[in-house]
Amino acid sequence: MKASQSFLATLKEAPSDAEVVSHKLMVRAGLIRKLSAGIYNYLPLGLKSIRKVENIIREEMNRAGAIELLMPMIQPAELWQETGRWEKMGPELLRIKDRHDRDFLIQPTSEEVVTDLARNEIKSYKQLPVNFYQIQTKFRDERRPRFGIMRGREFSMKDAYSFDRDAEGLKKSYQIMFDAYTRIFKRMGLKFRAVTADNGAIGGSGSQEFHVIADTGEDAIVYCPNSDYAANLEAAESVSLIGVRAAAANTLTKVATPNQTNCTEVAQFLNLPLEHTVKSLLFAADQEKGPAKLFMVLVRGDHELNEIKASKIPGMAESRFATEAEIKQACNAPAGYLGPVGVAADVTVVTDRTVANMSDFVCGANDAGHHLTGVNWGRDLPEPLVMDLRNAVAGDPSPDGKGVVDICRGIEVGHVFQLGTRYSEAMGCTYLDQQGKAQPMVMGCYGIGVTRLLGAAIEQGNDERGIVWPISMAPFEVVICPMGYDKSEAVKAAADQLHDELIATGVDVVLDDRGERPGAMFADWELIGVPFRIVIGDRGLADAQVEFKGRTDAESENIPLAEIKAKVITAVDVAKKLVS
Amino acid sequence: MKASQSFLATLKEAPSDAEVVSHKLMVRAGLIRKLSAGIYNYLPLGLKSIRKVENIIREEMNRAGAIELLMPMIQPAELWQETGRWEKMGPELLRIKDRHDRDFLIQPTSEEVVTDLARNEIKSYKQLPVNFYQIQTKFRDERRPRFGIMRGREFSMKDAYSFDRDAEGLKKSYQIMFDAYTRIFKRMGLKFRAVTADNGAIGGSGSQEFHVIADTGEDAIVYCPNSDYAANLEAAESVSLIGVRAAAANTLTKVATPNQTNCTEVAQFLNLPLEHTVKSLLFAADQEKGPAKLFMVLVRGDHELNEIKASKIPGMAESRFATEAEIKQACNAPAGYLGPVGVAADVTVVTDRTVANMSDFVCGANDAGHHLTGVNWGRDLPEPLVMDLRNAVAGDPSPDGKGVVDICRGIEVGHVFQLGTRYSEAMGCTYLDQQGKAQPMVMGCYGIGVTRLLGAAIEQGNDERGIVWPISMAPFEVVICPMGYDKSEAVKAAADQLHDELIATGVDVVLDDRGERPGAMFADWELIGVPFRIVIGDRGLADAQVEFKGRTDAESENIPLAEIKAKVITAVDVAKKLVS
Incomplete structure (x- = not known):
């Protein structure tokens, strides 16, 4: 091709609203132009890169046996009312009315439409499994669109939806998609990681995200350089740093620690390693009747509490920090001097795995200006409830036993998800099994952010002179x-x-x-x-x-x-x- | 490919709302499924045909030097307010509001966005000409969507926009597109015609439509089987059927024609050929002040008045049929007995070309129950104003002199249009010419209905067993x-x-x-x-x-x-x- 026929539109200056390097470079290199907040024109060179990305996705989806179709951008409200998403979703779902005042929306994804299609077209177990995908424009009315096309409002996405007879089938379909995604991002020439995502309300291990690794990524990823292990910081398992608890060596001693209200200060004041201290945090979960239920959550002095993990402590799903009054009632001491020894009997004490294996540790004495040293489980206080409660840190043992983890940052570009029967049950999407009995189809969904991938690739590959594309994505x-x-x-x-x-x-x-x-x-x-x-x-x-x-x-x-x-x-x- | 991986979804029965054969067959063959009125899912086989159509279009557009880009579906109202289309367009333009209550629309076409892009990116005559195109989803909120995807609401269209320095350049760009369209439809294997379209308010010969020929087409097309001549019935030129007016042979005679109020009846009653009669129609154009201006329009008894042509009679652009009172005042006779001889002096008489060359003709006598025979121009009444005013009929001489025309029906699938400076002047889309002076860019626009083409091809190719695709479009x-x-x-x-x-x-x-x-x-x-x-x-x-x-x-x-x-x-x- 001749450059004169490619409409080059390079710029010396980046636009003033560009916060991240990919946004700056995409505009400067003439790949995109902003039309409105979060809405972009794709200039010829940008579109060329998009087409290369789409082609790789299409080839690998087809290779994986998925079937391409095309669902509408504009979808009727009725289907979304069947699943409750019409009401549940916030204003990021752009609701519109047609000339006859009927409710429609601009698709952010297509679960409802594809489920409607499946319930109409699929009758028998013989037609399953099947996996439909489309590469299509989506719209999410982000409150604050930014980062160019990485968090735009109008964007292109590949979305796939698998339908299976049962959970066993879904697992297979999911694995096929996982493998296809791995091939897709490898072919694109990106450094990436498949990471275990927090499943929130869904539960199970049914969700993984694919992240392009970039220092500027929004998400922290815990990964093992020696293995495939990787997880979102929120979801990364932290094993105990202490294999077996040592026997108690010191006596329980109350020491004065005036004005030393956090572990770092206390450790310095007592001339002990920070790793000998324990941080005590008091949470309250309001009850329908009566006073709030209180929880004391312990992590080692050098560790951070992971709030997602803490929210999984039974009874703590909806909790808040305890008030001063509640702290006083439970510990009879101000914050900074709290500890599990002698805490009120109605407070549930839960410790992180590492804390549970500590001995002779230091914690607040529940007495203003004092801490305890030589604290030991079983001797000085009851054996605790133990859970994984802290954020992983670089150097932690990998949960798969294959060395130690490191932490990097990533940009989510893909997501594979075991939906189960959430949509098929809500919409009556059933098939007749071999006994002629109606069963809900078991679904998975699988997304790749097509336009977002361009931004992510540039966040990963750039230098002071401009973009450093992997060859598969270069215009x-x-x-x-x-x-x-x-x-x-x-x-x-x-x-x-x-x-x-x-x-x-x-x-x-x-x-x-x-x-x-x-x-x-x-x-x-x-x-x-x-x-x-x-x-x-x-x-x-x-x-x-x-x-x-x-x-x-x-x-x-x-x-x-x-x-x-x-x-x-x-x-x-x-x-x-x-x-x- | 294996059929088991293609998601075949054939049906025995067509849906009850399908009026035309292409709609019936597309649903029965499993190419599309309706989601909502005028909004369709494209099933795998339908999408395969769409992709084949898109690829042919893309290859030929690129070959013609056009440059592909991608403009957004959702466009801000501001740009459309600049050209006035935000206000002017009817409810087929789907106007929406985002979460911040700002006005947007879903694109039916992209003139405003592409003109905005051009005014921002093109500064110099050296950057012209350029022709941008996209293949993208469009939305038109049709009042009554029907014929499946032929008149849907959401559809795929290729739209191209050329920018030139001057009218001369536009003509070249237009011709390049015309030639590309011809190649595109030829490669698709369709029987088609490029027809001259009525230009409405635009004027000039700057617009042609491409029609797929099908008996079920909505539009009548006048064409010459021996040449490239083809035009919409509205726009087709009709030449005079009488080369030279014969000398008067008969005397002007008033004959009683009781209850004979149309040409067919009068001709039978007088035992004369219908071709000897003239039909007189009285129109009125209301004036700002005073009485309406009256026009008597004459076509031969066997011809039909073409209203689009009549509207081009000076002063008749906004006219209506005359009222009884106006007829009485102009002709002193009831409808059925009107004629140009002795009509009131303030009535403008305009005749079709053929009528102007008739002699010894029959017309109303402006006297109830009577007609005149042996009427001759110049002798019995003044020489008339002459225009092309009638619909062409099969057997007419072709305007290009290459035989006689025939009439067929067609489905519009493409349109090439010389826009001129309408958009560029409204939006300040200028370039600096060689003298450094700002000049408005001269634009053309060029559309192809991608999804509509599937319907049109099936209207052209089908039999009692199903679809008969041209090989280029078959799934x-x-x-x-x-x-x-x-x-x-x-x-x-x-x-x-x-x-x-x-x-x-x-x-x-x-x-x-x-x-x-x-x-x-x-x-x-x-x-x-x-x-x-x-x-x-x-x-x-x-x-x-x-x-x-x-x-x-x-x-x-x-x-x-x-x-x-x-x-x-x-x-x-x-x-x-x-x-x-």
Whole structure:
């Protein structure tokens, strides 16, 4: 393709509302233009990258046996009323009325429509399993759209929905999708992790997210470099850092710790490692009648409480920090000096796994200005209830026993989810089993943020000069930059010929025929992030040489003109194979 | 592909709301399913045909130098207020409000957004011409959606917008699009005509429609079988049927014609050919002050007045039929006996071209129960104003002089339109010319109804058994129907092998692995309209033979198994070449 036919629209300056690097670079490189908050035009180069992403997704979805169809953008309210989502969803669901004042909405996803289709079209167990997918525009009326297309309002998503006879079948369908997603992101050449997501109200291990790894990601991910283990910080299991509790060595002692109200201060004051201290946090869960039920939750002094995990303590799903009055009643001491020894009998004490294996530890004395040292379970206070309650930290043992975990940041680009029968039961989506009995179909849903992937890839791959695309997603694989395309016959002839030859072999090449100066030309293509660049000039041609350079190479390489075609083909192949 | 992975969903019965054959067949063949009025799910086979249509369009648009981008579905009202369309358009424009109560709309087309993009991105004459296109979901809130996807509310359209420096450039861009459209519809294998459209308020010859020819089409098209001439009935020029006016032969005579109030009756009563009579119609155009201005419009007795043409008579753009009182005042006679001889002096008489060349004709006498015979222009009444005022009829001379016209019916599937500066002037979309002076860009717009094309192709191609697709649009090119796929090892082996071999050569083949009985299997694939069918059974295999049949062939042909692959490849190639 010629650059003059590609509508290049690079900019020197990023828009003032761009907070993240991908947003800045996508606008500067001429991939997108904002039309309204969270609503973007995709310029030709941006659309080219989108199509490459879509094609990889489509090929792998088809390979996995999923069947593509297309559901409408505009959907009638009635179906969403059947599942209750019409009422339950907030204003991010854009509700509209047609000319006859009937209620519709613009799809954020299509569970209702696909379930309606399945209940109409699928009658028998013989038709199951089936997995339908679409690649289609979605709309979510975000309160505060930002980060360019990473949290836009109108976006493109691949959404798939599997229908199975039973939970066993769903597990298989889910695994097939998990494997397909893994192939998809590998082919895209992205560094990514499949992470166990917190399942919230759903329960079970039925949900995983795929994150592109990037320092600027919104989510913290706990992962094991030696294995496949990865989980959202909220969901990452933390094992005990102490294998077996040591026997008590010290006596229980009350020590004065005036004005030392947190573990770090206490440890310093007592000249003990922070790891010997225990943090006591008091929560209250309001009851329908009578006073709130109180919980004392313990984590080691250097650890952070994980609130999602704490919310799973029986009775604590809906809890709050205790009030001063409640603290006084339970511990007879101000915050900063609380501890499990001698706490009121109606307070439920729950400890993190590590705390449960500590001995001779330090905690508040339930007496202002005092802490206890040499505290031991069983001797000084009853054996506690034990749960996993803390955030994982880098260096923790991996829950799968394969080394220690590290923490990185990620951008969610995919989600696989075992829905079960939530939608099929609400909508009467049943099939007749082998005994002729109606059974609800068991569903899974599987999303990939198509447009979001572009932003995520750029957050992962960029430098001070612009985008560093994986070759699978770049708008072009190779750019030919002729020095004086309109001035030198020899340069023009060599550039045109190489362009035509590369096109013929299937390389996605662009020839910069704009007649720009070299500096401006190079800057444009580095900003756009084309993986390979060939420079053809009279000086090199005199020696039958051209220059070849990878986007992140420090120096260009002189290649004989006669060998450049083979060189490019190999380089593109290697780049593609490296990433698949 | 295997049929079991294609989600076949054929039905015996068409839905009760289906009025036209394409709607019935698309539902019965399992291509679409209605979700709501004018809103459809595209099932896998329907989507496959859409993708084939999109690919042909995309290839030819790219070949014509147009540049693909993607504009949003949801567009802010502000831009549409700039051009006045926000207020001007009726309720078919679906206006919506976002969560912050701001006005948006769902795009029916994208003139405003693309003009906004152009004014922001294009600064210099050096960047022109450019032609942007998208293939994108559109929404028009039709009052009465019908005919399945032919007049749906949500539909897919290719819309392109050209920007030029001047009218000369626009003409070139328009011609390039016209040629691209011609290639597109030819490649699709459709019988079609480019027809001159009525330009309404725009004027000039800047608009043509592309119609798929089908007896069930909504529009009448006047065309010349010997040339490229074709026009909408509204726009088709009618030449005079009488080359030179003959000299007057008869004297002006008033004859009694009691109760004979139309030309057919009068001609019979007087025993004259209908072609000797003239019909006089009286119209009134209300004025701001004073009485309405009256017009007498004359067409030959066997012709129909074309109201669009009549509305172009100076002063008659907004006119109505005259009232009884006005008729009385102008002609002093009741309707049925009106004529141009002796009509009141303030009535403007305008005649169709043919009438202007008639002599010795018959018309009303402006006297109840009487007509005049032997009427001659110049002698009995003044020479008239002459215009083209009638509907063309089959057998008329073609306006291009290349024979006579015929009339057929068509379905509009494309439209090319010279917009000029209507949008660019309203939105300040200018460029700097070579003198550094700001000039409005000169625009064209070019649409193709992607989903509508499927309906139109089926209206053109169907029989009592189902759809007869052109091969370029069929969901599959070839179907392999094995007799006893699950029962005969030999049949299964031969079917699988042929399937794999055809796939490898790029033939879009489906293998029916469902285990259906032959009758049901054949009926399904004829309903779906796959162009070629191969039947493999044990009996044939015993002689190393299979059966081959084109969708519209009366009989199948026995082909040696060893030759079937070559036979299919040739048949597909021939079908594709026949249509391109």
